[in-house]
Amino acid sequence: MPSVIAVITPAFKSQDTLSATVRSVLEQTHANWQHWIIADDGFDYAGFLAEQGLNDPRQVFCSSGGVGRGASNARNVALAQLTAPYAAILDADDRLKPQKLEHCVAALGHHGIVTTALDVMTADFTHLRFVGTGPDQALRPGAHKWVNLSMDSMIAWDRRRGDGRYEPAMSNMTDLEFLLQLYSTIPTSQHLGTPLHDYIKRDGSMSNGKDVAAGMIASKTEILRRLETGHYGLSPEDVDGLAGFLRISLAAEAAYGAALAAEPGLLFEDHIEPMLAAARA
Incomplete structure (x- = not known):
């Protein structure tokens, strides 16, 4: 059986977006997954998804331990508990393309870190641009950002070869900081040049606001x-x-x-x- 991969999704006031995110996991061609949904707002996301017919026994629900403690803390709550050999990050307003986990798990058989190209979209899933498209290639840390010039939460990794924790005290760029922790023990990543991750660009995001953040x-x-x-x-x-x-x-x-x-x-x-x-x- 293919290795299990844990998908980690922090949820804070995510009622308007989480359904599409969860549906994208349910539609994966790779079926051996766990979806960790960490409530950072005290909301009953298990009941919420069940009401919509989007519940699944592979989903794992837990609490961040408070309200508004931040995505980094919520991700760390899952990382401290899960036992799956592979892990991936999925924000509560993004989506996975149907073959994302299948391609990542296949690549993780040979590589400790896998990144993928992005399909950058508006909040209503209108395509804006691609980032990181091209041939599949192995990247050293120094080359990573020159290919993946946008966000870094599209990663999947082998927790047996490298792991870390997200830094709650850092306000932004925690995805890159976490990736650099992985690179401390994993010398290269495999970049998949096919857009397999829908990255939602919102007006309020720190890199798309009206003022320098x-x-x-x-x-x-x-x-x-x-x-x-x-x-x-x-x-x-x-x-x-x-x-x-x-x-x-x-x-x-x-x-x-x-x-x-x-x-x-x-x-x-x-x-x-x-x-x-x-x-x-």
């Missing part, structure tokens, strides 16, 4: 500091690659407000991509 800048600056002080134990070449991306990303954050005013609706990905291309030239 101080929290995003602070988190990127802290990760950069950790990289440059050897916190993750990465090679100098990988540190240089990641640090180079973060410096460009910080410059992009600083310029994003003016760019958004000049071009309303501009995606951060479209804003930073030319800056990355210029650095490669």
Whole structure:
């Protein structure tokens, strides 16, 4: 039987979005999964899904231990309890393409970390753009962000080869920070260039707001500091690659407000991509 993979979904006031998220898990071609849904608002999501006919014995419901403690804490609650060899992250407003888990589990037979290209969408699932499409390829940490220039919560990983915990004190970029923990013991990731993850871009998201996000800048600056002080134990070449991306990303954050005013609706990905291309030239 194919290995079980635990899908981790924090839920905070997610009644408007969770049904589509859960349905995307139920429709997976890989059937050996657990779906951990962690309530961070005291809501009965098990009853809520049962009322809609979306309940399944493979779902696991638990509480974050409070209200509004944050996605990082909620993910850690699941990570402290699950026993599945593989794990994946799915936010409560995103979706998996039907073959996402099948492709990830197959790749995890040979690789400790798997990332996938993204289908970036609006809240009503209107396609905006793809991120990270192209050939499947093995990536060292220093190359990862130059391919996956958007969010990093599309990952799946083998918990026997590397694991970590999300950092509740960090306001943003916790997905990248967690991935760097995995890279401390797993030297490469396998990137699947097919868009297998629907990433919902909301107006209130920190990288798509009307103003430069101080929290995003602070988190990127802290990760950069950790990289440059050897916190993750990465090679100098990988540190240089990641640090180079973060410096460009910080410059992009600083310029994003003016760019958004000049071009309303501009995606951060479209804003930073030319800056990355210029650095490669």
